[in-house]
Amino acid sequence: MEYENADQPQWYVAHTYSGYENKVKDSIEATVEHRNMQDVIFDVEVPVQDVVEQKDGKKVVKEKKLFPGYVIVKMYMTDESWYVVRNTRGVTGFVGPASKPVPLTEEELKKLGIRRTTYKVDFEVGDQVKVTARPFEGIAGKIASINADQGKMVVDLSMFGRDTPTELEFDQVEKING
Numbered sequence: 001m002e003y004e005n006a007d008q009p010q011w012y013v014a015h016t017y018s019g020y021e022n023k024v025k026d027s028i029e030a031t032v033e034h035r036n037m038q039d040v041i042f043d044v045e046v047p048v049q050d051v052v053e054q055k056d057g058k059k060v061v062k063e064k065k066l067f068p069g070y071v072i073v074k075m076y077m078t079d080e081s082w083y084v085v086r087n088t089r090g091v092t093g094f095v096g097p098a099s100k101p102v103p104l105t106e107e108e109l110k111k112l113g114i115r116r117t118t119y120k121v122d123f124e125v126g127d128q129v130k131v132t133a134r135p136f137e138g139i140a141g142k143i144a145s146i147n148a149d150q151g152k153m154v155v156d157l158s159m160f161g162r163d164t165p166t167e168l169e170f171d172q173v174e175k176i177n178g
Contacts, residue, residue, distance in 0.1 A: 009042050010103030011074050012085075013095040018069045020090035021046040025071055027088045040081045043074040047112055070095070072112070077101055121148045123175065129155060133172040140176060141166070 016024045025044045032041045047066040052059055071091075075081045082101065085091060096102035104112070123129070123143055130140045141157035144165060151170045156163035 009074050009076050011072050011109060012077065012101045012103055014071050014073055014085050014088075015092045015095060016069055016071055016090045017092065021065060021068070021071050024088055024090045027090070028071075028073065028085060031084050031088065035084070037081065037084065040078060041073065041075040041084065045072045045074075047072065066112075072104070077103075121146065121170075123153060123170070123173075128176040129173040130176050131155070131157070131168065131172060132174050133168075136166065136168075 014024070025046050028041065028044045032038060047070075048063045049066055050061050051064045052061050073085055075085070082094075086093065094101035123146060125143050125146060127143045128140060129143060131137055136157060136159075139157050139159060141155040141163070144154045144156050146153045152167055153170065153173070154165050154167050155173065157166045158164075
């Protein structure tokens with residue numbers, strides 16, 4: 001099978017039996033772990049939104065599936081990844097003409113609230129950095145953790161005589177050489 005845009009992982013939509021979305025997500029994630037396919041299948045999402053309901057005079061926040069019967073999968077489309085998703089119990093097929101998977105467009109991803117930005121990580125835990133953006137501009141600190149998928153890191157900033165863990169985006173800091 002020929003797949004387009006094979007140089008970057010894309011988001012694809014898989015159709016599932018209604019009510020099986022979370023089971024399908026868990027099954028795909030377990031298969032990825034079991035088959036060591038983390039470099040081919042990166043993420044599985046069941047798009048949800050919080051809905052506030054009134055129940056017995058109280059506000060109750062519930063998670064509601066945006067697209068019942070669908071999961072979205074970020075992956076390189078290969079014969080093996082197609083097989084893994086397509087043959088997961090509860091999956092009926094991919095969304096696309098004649099069941100040929102079609103990746104979501106940038107516009108569709110934005111509507112779903114998914115950023116497709118990828119980050120090149122030039123930082124490591126323990127690196128010394130200086131904040132280049134307000135309100136902490138000019139303050140130095142040490143990287144405590146990095147979340148490359150979201151383009152964020154936690155930096156222990158030296159403020160008020162102690163280290164204060166602060167979440168910053170990659171473009172808000174620069175590495176201190178030396």
